[in-house]
Amino acid sequence: MAWEKIIKSGLDFGTKVVLLTPTHDLREDTLSDESELAKQSEQIRDLARKYHFGLADCYKF
Numbered sequence: 001m002a003w004e005k006i007i008k009s010g011l012d013f014g015t016k017v018v019l020l021t022p023t024h025d026l027r028e029d030t031l032s033d034e035s036e037l038a039k040q041s042e043q044i045r046d047l048a049r050k051y052h053f054g055l056a057d058c059y060k061f
Helices: 004-010 034-053
Strands: 018-019 054-056
Touching: 004 034, 018 034, 034 054
Parallel strands: 018 054
Antiparallel strands: none
16 A cells, blocks of 8 residues: 555655545545545544554544
């Protein structure tokens, strides 16, 4: 996954990482777990859990 490659690259330099989920887009059904943004948000949450990073979860609000 491209995100993990970027994350690992940053970690190699000692970078502090905080991940951010996308904000809502009114063109999508924001109540559906099957929307593209919901899926991307879940991937980002999984990465935050896996690497123990901070997470600003804008999509959850």
